[in-house]
Amino acid sequence: MLEEHIAQKASVFVDNEMDPTEAEGYLRLIEKREDVRSTVSRYYLIGEVLRTGRAPVGNGLAEAVARRITLEPTILAPARVRTSDRLRRHIVTGALAASMAAVAVFVWRGVSGFAAMDGGLSAGAGVALAEARLDPEMRAYLLAHSGTSHVAGSGTLMPYMRMVSYEQ
Amino acid sequence: MSRVRLIAAALGAAVAFGPPQPSFADDTPQTLGARAGVEWLTGMREAMSRLSYRGRVAYLKDDKVNGMEFVHSMANGVEHERLTSLNSPMREIVRDGDRVQFFFPETKSVMTERVPVSRSFLVDLPESFVGLCDYYAFLVGDQEYVAQRHTQTIEIVPVDDYRYGRKVWIDTESRLPLRFELLDENGKPVEQMVFISLEVSGEAPGREVTPMPASGDYSEQSSNREIIPIEAMDWSLDSVPVGFRISGYSRVQHPPLRHPIEHILLSDGLSSVSIYVDEPKDEPFVEKLKKIGAVNAYTRKIDGFVVTVMGEVPPKTVHMIANGIQHQKSKE
Numbered sequence: 001m002l003e004e005h006i007a008q009k010a011s012v013f014v015d016n017e018m019d020p021t022e023a024e025g026y027l028r029l030i031e032k033r034e035d036v037r038s039t040v041s042r043y044y045l046i047g048e049v050l051r052t053g054r055a056p057v058g059n060g061l062a063e064a065v066a067r068r069i070t071l072e073p074t075i076l077a078p079a080r081v082r083t084s085d086r087l088r089r090h091i092v093t094g095a096l097a098a099s100m101a102a103v104a105v106f107v108w109r110g111v112s113g114f115a116a117m118d119g120g121l122s123a124g125a126g127v128a129l130a131e132a133r134l135d136p137e138m139r140a141y142l143l144a145h146s147g148t149s150h151v152a153g154s155g156t157l158m159p160y161m162r163m164v165s166y167e168q
Numbered sequence: 169m170s171r172v173r174l175i176a177a178a179l180g181a182a183v184a185f186g187p188p189q190p191s192f193a194d195d196t197p198q199t200l201g202a203r204a205g206v207e208w209l210t211g212m213r214e215a216m217s218r219l220s221y222r223g224r225v226a227y228l229k230d231d232k233v234n235g236m237e238f239v240h241s242m243a244n245g246v247e248h249e250r251l252t253s254l255n256s257p258m259r260e261i262v263r264d265g266d267r268v269q270f271f272f273p274e275t276k277s278v279m280t281e282r283v284p285v286s287r288s289f290l291v292d293l294p295e296s297f298v299g300l301c302d303y304y305a306f307l308v309g310d311q312e313y314v315a316q317r318h319t320q321t322i323e324i325v326p327v328d329d330y331r332y333g334r335k336v337w338i339d340t341e342s343r344l345p346l347r348f349e350l351l352d353e354n355g356k357p358v359e360q361m362v363f364i365s366l367e368v369s370g371e372a373p374g375r376e377v378t379p380m381p382a383s384g385d386y387s388e389q390s391s392n393r394e395i396i397p398i399e400a401m402d403w404s405l406d407s408v409p410v411g412f413r414i415s416g417y418s419r420v421q422h423p424p425l426r427h428p429i430e431h432i433l434l435s436d437g438l439s440s441v442s443i444y445v446d447e448p449k450d451e452p453f454v455e456k457l458k459k460i461g462a463v464n465a466y467t468r469k470i471d472g473f474v475v476t477v478m479g480e481v482p483p484k485t486v487h488m489i490a491n492g493i494q495h496q497k498s499k500e
Contacts, residue, residue, distance in 0.1 A: 140422040144431060145442040145478055161227045161361065
């Protein structure tokens with residue numbers, strides 16, 4: 001199992017946000033450790049899938065990634081508790097697990113599910129504080145802009161996703 | 169054939185999309201295609217509002233992937249939505265009818281706003297497509313599979329390079345959008361979202377869409393907006409792409425800003441651009457262009473005021489608008 005901080009660094013490395021000195025050290029780690037290599041390669045794959053819309057996934061790779069997801073523990077919260085079994089799964093079957101399983105790795109990295117949220121927001125707040133990077137002015141502008149498209153009678157795709165994900 | 173000419177051909181037969189027309193007998197193929205595109209989008213909007221569903225979403229912007237969880241339900245005629253980031257800083261937005269709450273763990277603050285009841289977090293389509301065909305073509309594209317689900321692609325293609333295109337993959341069975349993209353002038357995605365898991369039900373997911381329990385750790389913040397008559401505006405906009413009009417003028421105070429700023433809202437019916445005017449500042453200032461996913465923001469100083477133009481439009485559009493802003497009092 002890959003240590004969490006090393007996994008986080010993999011994300012920073014793939015995003016090309018690591019400072020050159022640290023990146024040199026991380027490259028040595030990639031050379032030495034198969035698990036780090038594997039994580040970095042998965043993150044590159046995920047980015048490629050989303051960037052190109054294509055899934056360069058071999059027959060067995062998606063399944064392997066999916067297996068990996070089930071084996072590794074959640075980081076931020078205990079296993080998700082289902083509150084209702086009445087929901088019927090209509091749409092996404094094994095298909096998503098196959099073609100998009102790689103993407104799910106990213107989702108898995110911060111899995112909190114509903115269980116964490118049911119415990120209240122403060123459950124994740126400690127972790128959040130450590131990584132938050134905000135430009136207060138731009139956040140305020142984004143909020144005001146996202147919330148006012150309806151004033152113009154216009155629409156927008158993903159109006160609030162930027163707010164939820166905005167980091168800098 | 170260039171994109172503009174291709175679109176012009178489609179727009180040549182464009183119609184205003186008001187109430188549904190009973191017969192297509194007199195329509196040209198282009199008109200039929202555009203009408204069909206709008207009908208798909210209308211059906212999608214209706215399905216998004218009517219169905220209860222939840223799923224994990226991968227959201228890509230600026231070459232970064234964000235994992236989110238989305239829940240939507242319709243219970244007793246009231247829509248509920250929740251959008252939660254699965255990674256730090258784990259922000260969350262909850263909508264309960266017309267009440268939207270933003271939770272910011274990093275500042276331990278929660279902000280509440282009121283919005284029209286039908287505005288979705290995911291795909292917020294215009295209330296009407298009337299007039300949009302002057303600036304966009306609605307094309308029914310190929311049928312493709314997204315995660316082995318059969319989808320119909322709908323392309324919203326702008327007539328010029330001052331606005332982004334859109335592409336939506338609509339599930340042919342449920343009519344829900346499985347994937348969407350904002351596309352730049354070269355057709356390259358600048359922002360995209362795809363469901364990586366989705367469950368649909370006729371029943372509400374229950375407490376999973378209810379807001380978080382009130383926490384004493386979180387401070388309540390609120391925003392204020394004072395609507396001002398457009399005639400009272402001290403600014404002129406001398407350079408605005410065709411189709412964009414002033415839709416609103418107000419003075420807003422949004423946390424964490426401690427003072428109100430002027431907000432001029434422009435829209436062409438689908439894309440919107442905000443102009444923020446902050447009070448004069450003496451501190452050193454550098455003009456800057458900032459990109460947040462598909463949103464571009466350009467900030468410059470005019471007569472001491474800090475003016476930011478922001479919107480889901482290409483950089484050249486925010487530049488053009490910003491460079492055409494003039495302070496009326498300085499003209500005098």
